[in-house]
Amino acid sequence: MPVFRPEEIEQLASQMESQTPQQIITWAVETFAPQIAVSSSFQTQSVPLLHMVSRIDPTILVFFLDTGLHFWETLMFRERLQREFGLHIQNLYVDKQWKNFLERFGRNLYDQDPDLCCYIRKVQPMQKAMKTIQAWISGIRRDQTENRKNAKILELERDGLLKINPLLNWTGQDVQHYVHEHSLPDHPLFEKGYRSIGCKPCTRAVLLGENERAGRWSGKGKTECGLHTEMFNQDGPGKSTLLNGFILNPNQDETP
Ligand code: SF4
Numbered sequence: 001m002p003v004f005r006p007e008e009i010e011q012l013a014s015q016m017e018s019q020t021p022q023q024i025i026t027w028a029v030e031t032f033a034p035q036i037a038v039s040s041s042f043q044t045q046s047v048p049l050l051h052m053v054s055r056i057d058p059t060i061l062v063f064f065l066d067t068g069l070h071f072w073e074t075l076m077f078r079e080r081l082q083r084e085f086g087l088h089i090q091n092l093y094v095d096k097q098w099k100n101f102l103e104r105f106g107r108n109l110y111d112q113d114p115d116l117c118c119y120i121r122k123v124q125p126m127q128k129a130m131k132t133i134q135a136w137i138s139g140i141r142r143d144q145t146e147n148r149k150n151a152k153i154l155e156l157e158r159d160g161l162l163k164i165n166p167l168l169n170w171t172g173q174d175v176q177h178y179v180h181e182h183s184l185p186d187h188p189l190f191e192k193g194y195r196s197i198g199c200k201p202c203t204r205a206v207l208l209g210e211n212e213r214a215g216r217w218s219g220k221g222k223t224e225c226g227l228h229t230e231m232f233n234q235d236g237p238g239k240s241t242l243l244n245g246f247i248l249n250p251n252q253d254e255t256p
Pocket of ligand 1: 067118200201202
């Protein structure tokens with residue numbers, strides 16, 4: 001399996017700025033398969049990437065964070081895309097070490113401490129899954145958030161993991177164009193005004209003229225779950241009053 005020096009990654013990333021997503025995905029698959037996976041939240045914005053991957057190599061793993069708090073429409077859409085695209089999906093779950101904590105605080109953790117909630121339900125399960133591969137294809141785009149404007153097409157993450165963002169230069173309009181051009185399905189909530197869809201308690205439809213991600217963590221002063229920020233490279237959730245003094249059970253650290 002190839003190991004790239006940081007300057008090589010920087011050079012490759014810069015060359016890829018003028019390549020199509022399909023060219024970038026093809027390079028990634030040829031370079032890293034089978035040690036590579038795609039992460040997906042199975043919403044309309046996910047469809048082009050999943051469709052491209054399924055055409056380039058349908059055996060590539062697709063990680064889905066099953067937080068237990070998704071809209072049922074998302075779960076149905078995941079089933080539909082799996083069937084129609086022939087995807088190889090692996091669901092990721094919360095570690096059992098959080099069982100007691102979530103029994104006590106999980107009911108409204110997304111309101112009390114959304115960063116901790118995202119760490120437990122998304123970041124840590126993804127960190128654990130990423131230990132099994134060498135390259136991670138993500139569907140983020142620069143036009144989505146301030147944070148993502150500075151992303152690179154290739155990024156070196158913790159433990160030498162290479163993150164590949166083939167759609168970085170696409171816009172929301174490019175996504176729609178691809179979906180229509182290939183007659184692909186929309187997430188069932190898209191027509192109801194949901195433009196970016198995560199867990200049900202933290203997602204609302206957007207209003208006319210709002211940014212597509214305005215409905216994520218609306219009113220909570222949060223724009224990212226942590227998968228695409230520095231949180232992903234941290235070993236713990238950071239400061240949390242709720243977590244202070246709570247003893248986790250280190251012997252229950254396996255996903256079911
Ligand atoms: S999106 Fe909301 S419910 Fe889902 S993990 Fe993050 S804070 Fe929790």
